[in-house]
Amino acid sequence: MPVTCRRTGPVVALCLLLGSFLVSSTAAQPLGDRINELLRHRQVERAFWGVCVYDLERDSVLFSRNARRLFLPASNQKLLTTTAALDLLGGTYRYETTLAFRGTTRDSVLRGDLILRGSGAPTFGSTAIRGDNDPLRDWAQRLARMGVRRVEGRLIGDDEAFSDRLYPDGWNVRYLTRQKGKQIGISSGGLSYRDNRVSVKIRATRPGRPPRVRFTPAGTVDLENQATTSERWRGSTLRITRTFSTNKIVLRGSVARSYEGIRNVPVSNPTTFTLHAFRQYLRDAGIETALELAEVDSLAGRSESGRPLFVELSPPLSEIVQITNKRSNNFYAEQVFRTYGWGGTIEGGAKRTKTFLQRAGINPENLSVSDGSGLSRKDLVTPRAMMKLLVHMDEHPAREVFLSSLPRGGERNTTLDSRLAGISVRAKTGSLASVRALSGYVERPDGTRVAFAMFANNYPGPSYQITQTMDEVVRLLASPPS
Secondary structure (H helix, E strand, C coil): CCCCCCCCCHHHHHHHHHHHHHHHHHHCCCHHHHHHHHHCCCCCCCCEEEEEEEECCCCEEEEEECCCCCECCHHHHHHHHHHHHHHHCCCCCCCEEEEEEEEEEECCEEEEEEEEECCCCCCCCCCCCCCCCCHHHHHHHHHHHCCCCEEEEEEEEECCCCCCCCCCCCCCHHHHHECCCCCCCCCCCCCCCHHHEEEEEEECCCCCCCCEEEEECCCCCEEEECCEECCCCCCECCEEEECCCCCEEEEECEECCCCEEEEEEECCCHHHHHHHHHHHHHHHCCCEEEEEEEEHHHCCCCCCCCEEEEEEECCCHHHHHHHHHHCCCHHHHHHHHHHCCHHHCHHHHHHHHHHHHHHCCCCHHHCECCCCCCCCCCCEECHHHHHHHHHHHCCCCCHHHHHHHCCECCCCCCCCCCCCCCCCEEEEEEEECCEEEEEEEEECCCCCEEEEEEEEECCCCCHHHHHHHHHHHHHHHHCCCC
16 A cells, blocks of 8 residues: 655655565565465456466475366477477487389489388478478479489388378367468478478459469469459458368458469378479479379388488487477477377377376376377366476476477567576466466576466456456566565
């Protein structure tokens, strides 16, 4: 309560003393009471809150609220995936993608089988980590420089590093059929390329006419263009949908006559997409092709490995988990999840994640693992389990790699880009409809550190109010301990 003083002399001294007492009593208010006060605010009190805060120096819990209850973690699920991967595979692990040849060479003609063999690399041709580097284009150009002028036979895609199940349980069907957002609804594959997305360049034409559409890589998907160019100068109602079973996309709605843009659309069959792209690059490089495209599991007998021509090594896992956590890349998370899973399966990834968590002192019966990214609404975790994972990783051999993968407050091109600038925090965000999460580490001015896990589920109001409240809690944790 504010104290107003209008007189001088002894009364002023009394007022100053009283004001000082009020400020100091507020600062001395227990941390738990101050957190509860934030969570009781009328704008966020209807959310189902779960919070656990742990003092890493004193080895004690500072605050707990619904910490043993289950919550949807959203992208905080990536913390389970990336820590399990670092533990099971190691930060130096690299993927290999190979182009092999089995057949005969005569003059400038290759006759036989070209085999593209994947190992589940999320980075192969990825725009998220390698920029404009495109191994398929490079391989085609290298073959042309080697004197190859024609290729006859089969182009085989070997994607058996992963099972053929493309999507986990619990994903919203709209993720899979509509372009809902960046890195959402992307299918996994043992042979994956360019983030399993096709770049669709759309440009308006004359009013009443369909917009002009180009794909990169060209020739990789089928198009049904039902969209039109409108009379208006600005605004767009363009919708892009795709089918489950084929690499076909449909454009509907309209674009303004000034419209020019790029949409990145997930493909339904990553292996077919990769094969189409490589055949097109061979042609672009001046190599004639008479190639039948085939997936290895459609062949009558087991395909022999052939002689390796080129091998593409991925960056180390230590760099891959940085993309996964700092940018919350769902595709990378799902690829890594299946990589350490038995048989390249979702079930195998879930079992090995739980095995790792059990060794970290977390009861795997008290959570649910349905995917690696957190898009599934069947994922469940407790704040206490997340806090124990953070404590475990603070003493893990991969500690520094893990810490460096978490966004810092205000770090550009991360999920904390516009949040918590100036605060010594490293934390992973999470967001789904009516779900927000934030878990990580805070360093206080005296050098002590705390680990925290925060979840808010089932709230009716705007999400920004939830995230602002979470940020206020972090600021409390970053202040000097009372």
